[in-house]
Amino acid sequence: MARLSFREQVLRTREDAIVASVNRLLAEKGFDMMTVDEVAADVGIAKASLYKHFASKEELAAAAMIRLLRQALAFLDTLPADAEPVDQLRSVAHWTMQVQLAGEMPSLPAQNSALRAALMGNAAYLDLLMQVSERLGAWITAAQAAGSLNPGLPPEVVLYTLFARACDPVLGLLKSNGQYSDEQIIQWLMSTCFAGLKGP
Amino acid sequence: MARLSFREQVLRTREDAIVASVNRLLAEKGFDMMTVDEVAADVGIAKASLYKHFASKEELAAAAMIRLLRQALAFLDTLPADAEPVDQLRSVAHWTMQVQLAGEMPSLPAQNSALRAALMGNAAYLDLLMQVSERLGAWITAAQAAGSLNPGLPPEVVLYTLFARACDPVLGLLKSNGQYSDEQIIQWLMSTCFAGLKGP
DNA sequence: GTCTATAAATCGATAGAC
DNA sequence: GTCTATCGATTTATAGAC
Numbered sequence: 001m002a003r004l005s006f007r008e009q010v011l012r013t014r015e016d017a018i019v020a021s022v023n024r025l026l027a028e029k030g031f032d033m034m035t036v037d038e039v040a041a042d043v044g045i046a047k048a049s050l051y052k053h054f055a056s057k058e059e060l061a062a063a064a065m066i067r068l069l070r071q072a073l074a075f076l077d078t079l080p081a082d083a084e085p086v087d088q089l090r091s092v093a094h095w096t097m098q099v100q101l102a103g104e105m106p107s108l109p110a111q112n113s114a115l116r117a118a119l120m121g122n123a124a125y126l127d128l129l130m131q132v133s134e135r136l137g138a139w140i141t142a143a144q145a146a147g148s149l150n151p152g153l154p155p156e157v158v159l160y161t162l163f164a165r166a167c168d169p170v171l172g173l174l175k176s177n178g179q180y181s182d183e184q185i186i187q188w189l190m191s192t193c194f195a196g197l198k199g200p
Numbered sequence: 201m202a203r204l205s206f207r208e209q210v211l212r213t214r215e216d217a218i219v220a221s222v223n224r225l226l227a228e229k230g231f232d233m234m235t236v237d238e239v240a241a242d243v244g245i246a247k248a249s250l251y252k253h254f255a256s257k258e259e260l261a262a263a264a265m266i267r268l269l270r271q272a273l274a275f276l277d278t279l280p281a282d283a284e285p286v287d288q289l290r291s292v293a294h295w296t297m298q299v300q301l302a303g304e305m306p307s308l309p310a311q312n313s314a315l316r317a318a319l320m321g322n323a324a325y326l327d328l329l330m331q332v333s334e335r336l337g338a339w340i341t342a343a344q345a346a347g348s349l350n351p352g353l354p355p356e357v358v359l360y361t362l363f364a365r366a367c368d369p370v371l372g373l374l375k376s377n378g379q380y381s382d383e384q385i386i387q388w389l390m391s392t393c394f395a396g397l398k399g400p
Numbered sequence: 401g402t403c404t405a406t407a408a409a410t411c412g413a414t415a416g417a418c
Numbered sequence: 419g420t421c422t423a424t425c426g427a428t429t430t431a432t433a434g435a436c
Contacts, residue, residue, distance in 0.1 A: 011401090014401095028311070029311050030232075030309050030311040030312075032230075032232035032233065032309070033232065033309070033311055033312055035428085035429065035430085036429075036430065036431085037428090037430090045401095045402070045403090046402060046403050046404075047430090047431085048401095048402075048403070048405095048431085048432075048433090049401065049402050051430090051431065051432075052401060052402080053401095055431095056430085056431085057429095057430070057431095107311070109230050109232070109233070110369055110372065111228070111229050111233055111307065112230075112233055150392075153388060153392070154388075156374070156377070157370070157374065157388050157392075160369075160370045160373045160374065161370055161392065164368060164369050164370045164373075168364060169310055169360075169364050170357070170360045170361055170364045172310065173360045173364075174356070174360065177356070188353060188354075188357050191396075191399065191400075192350075192353070192357075192361065192396035192397055192399075193396055194396075195395060195396045195398070195399050195400050196391075196392035196393055196394075196395045196396025196397075197392055197396075198395070198400070199391065199392075199395050200391075200395050211419090214419095235410085235411065235412085236411075236412060236413085237411075245419095245420070245421090246420060246421050246422075247412090247413085248413085248414075248415090248419095248420075248421070248422085249419065249420050249421075251414075252419055252420080253419090256412080256413085257411095257412065257413095
């Protein structure tokens with residue numbers, strides 16, 4: 001990465017703070033209930049200043065998703081390359097569930113077409129999503145070949161299921177119940193998820 | 201049920217039409233993106249007339265959920281009483297997935313606290329939700345005792361999982377893909393769901 | 401780039417005539 | 419109860435001074 005001038009570093013730091021706030025507010029309230037005023041107040045700057053960095057509310061959400069996907073790729077890079085494919089997938093699922101229980105999983109409604117259009121038109125987002133999908137896809141087909149996952153399922157079904165378990169509402173329901181530890185909740189969902197994907 | 205006067209029947213029919221519209225719009229756009237203006241336009245009456253029947257947007261959503269829970273209870277009554285408990289649960293899951301793929305599963309965000317407060321203060325909704333939960337709960341514990349479901353899981357975890365699979369985004373993702381039939385999609389999700397709940 | 405102030409549009413809810 | 423018309427509040431986004 002090219003060296004940045006001091007001014008550019010300050011700018012980058014501020015934008016990081018903005019996106020971190022957006023990420024937390026998206027996890028807490030969801031896209032529709034989050035207002036740009038709240039983001040500006042949370043960062044501590046004026047709303048008009050926000051719009052100098054990001055052109056729309058949808059772009060703010062896209063930036064948060066890009067941040068999340070980057071973190072996911074960084075996590076993938078920490079995994080030992082010689083582990084079993086299904087264990088790599090287990091590690092990823094465990095990480096995503098931890099993120100959600102920590103209240104840091106941004107939640108975007110699938111029904112908002114303006115948001116969907118913005119995401120589908122964001123090259124950086126699509127590129128990262130494809131990178132994550134391809135790395136998971138390779139592990140999925142390898143795990144199916146090894147018999148650790150049901151070979152009868154289209155890899156697509158497995159991939160979508162893993163994405164969906166990352167924002168499974170069951171996690172929040174069990175956590176709000178209050179009588180189980182985060183790790184206990186994760187273990188139950190991990191076992192039911194992967195036992196289901198392995199098949200009978 | 202007491203006999204209704206003609207005027208009351210007309211009123212009931214109109215309210216049924218309203219709730220049916222709300223149900224469809226909730227499934228299509230979700231609670232936050234659905235506007236009361238749209239509901240009024242879809243039913244073909246003025247917005248002010250809507251508010252003579254339902255006091256708020258939240259009450260409209262609650263009425264749609266009550267309608268869904270009544271339909272669920274009616275479906276439970278059609279099931280043969282002598283079937284295996286796990287098969288009863290399979291039938292329920294199959295029904296909920298059909299409802300969702302038909303575009304008739306209302307989607308309510310978990311983060312909207314005004315909506316949550318309205319639901320938690322709605323006695324009719326809570327009563328129906330408890331009825332459904334108790335009937336499913338009885339089947340869950342029976343299936344666990346029979347070894348058809350993992351006895352190590354708290355019944356609560358199973359119940360929440362079944363509720364969550366009724367609005368699993370994986371269904372919509374696979375359907376929008378377009379190359380699979382509804383029944384094929386349901387079969388994949390049914391098998392992964394119940395294989396996971398049965399355990400290794 | 402950051403601010404104050406406000407435009408422009410939308411939405412939930414209501415008043416008042418019939 | 420249904421309508422037209424509108425209120426009041428909220429929200430996204432921008433203008434213009436500094």
